[in-house]
Amino acid sequence: MLGVLDCGFNPPPRKPPGGNPVQKQKFPMKKIMVATDYSDSSNTAVTYSISLANHFGSLVSLVSAVEEPYSSSAGVLVNMRDHIREQAMETMGKVQSEVAGQLKNGATMDTHTVDGAPGPTITRVAKAKDYDLIVMGTRGSTAAREMFTGSVANSVIKNTQLPVLVVPTTCPFRDIRRVILSVDEQPFDGPHVLEPLLSILRAYNAELIVYHGDEDGDGKGYDPRLPEYLAGVDYRLEVRSGKSESISEGIKNAVKLHQADLLCMVYHDHGFFGRLFNESTVSKVVFASEVPMLVLQDA
Template sequence: MRNILLLTDFSKNALNAIHYAINLYGSKCKYYILHVKRSTSYTTDDILTAGNESIYDSIFKNDKNELESVVTDLKNKFQPTTLNIETIMDFDVLTDAVNQVVKSKNIDLVVMGTNGATGAKEVIFGSNTINVIRKVNCDTLVIPENFEYRKIKEIVLPLDALDSVIGQPFSRILEFVKSYESKLHLLRINQNGSIPNSQLSDKEGINTLSKEMSYSYNIINNIPMHYAVSGFIQTQNIDLMILIEQKELMFERFFMGSTTTKIGNNLTVPLMVFHS
């Protein structure tokens, strides 16, 4: 059984991401809903007014009630589906809390929402989202604000000079694509126009696709990555974007630079990050 970790701050965006995940994976998974309390979210008054309650119970009481309400609403919404859901609360740094749950519960996928660059709580690619992907060694699914679930028919996998279509991460991507009978669009982007060694080896990996699934292979030269990816997503009606994470290297080249920040802050479709 697949174990999926759903992150929530009780926002509309987080709930939307949870709904997307359940629509995508159904009832054949064990879901863990994690809420992490921040130190800035309670005051001394919360402690002083605890009365006979423990400090822990006083701080988490409202959150516990909200989590129970979320679970009740989910089970009502997805009837007659029987959902296997467990709630978890923690008081910690977000990434530390997520890492602990990933390890203790053998999590296969972390799901979270992102509000984009204008998010009131700064849940953006420069903070919580990017930190979870970067510091948690687990595949991650990020759902843009207000993106409603739809069947995944078209998937794009952008590739640059460091990405390879040979190896274990790519094999897992193929399993995912085939499980939803989707079409995979490989987008080899050469921003400076030179042909990388990884492109020369693409043929070997592509040969494994021809008889197994629907795909397209596209080479784009001398166009900034964020333009190439954004344009392709719009013109091909893409339902999901996939990236291969290569530790910190992927973020320096894809998210942290000026071109890739534009992709993160203007994400229009769900993003699945497969860890190498």
């Protein structure tokens, strides 16, 4: 169902938690990679991955990228790397033990360490091992230990073909009951782009608000095939025009206005200039979002 929301519209009452676990979905969501910081794997990203796994009966893999430390001595270098790897396995093992009782409906968990810089390594392993979703925790650049920041998340988003769920570590877990899908003027490659989002909407019985910020007011709007791609989904549409705020600010304000539990954006790879604009907006929101952000790939 398609409707129009005025910008000043008060957010509707939230749906009660719902959804049927392990529903048959078009998008499988059977293997979820959680990219973790070896120093602290117990964060909200793990909690969200468990919630998803319990709905889809998924395998959750805690994966820690062990980057080669700098040292002038080869022997010291090897010892440091081995120490980091051991610390990572110990930390992830503790997390696995702590959350084992939370897994249900066939969901399971395992742990892995891999050598390499976080961004490229996460992308490579996710592709090689056929994961369906990458989950990453982010924290600000002033954090004492900065393994996974917005910059690493952006690197993964730009170089993977998988959906990426970016979870701010300061964000408390909330059941997914209201989702905002932000769309721009770029057309989608096809309905498959939205399948991960649709699977999540069905699993959580969540409501959807489609937001379009028409910053330049040129009237081009969003992909006209969107209603077709969202067939069978109840959603409302909000279009905000004008230059009073940037696209990223408009998205942030919409999330706050509607008390959304999840923000969804699409990363397009359609031509250099379109990609450049889209990349800039997605990157800004990755750093600024206060709620989990699902980035879908339209490569």
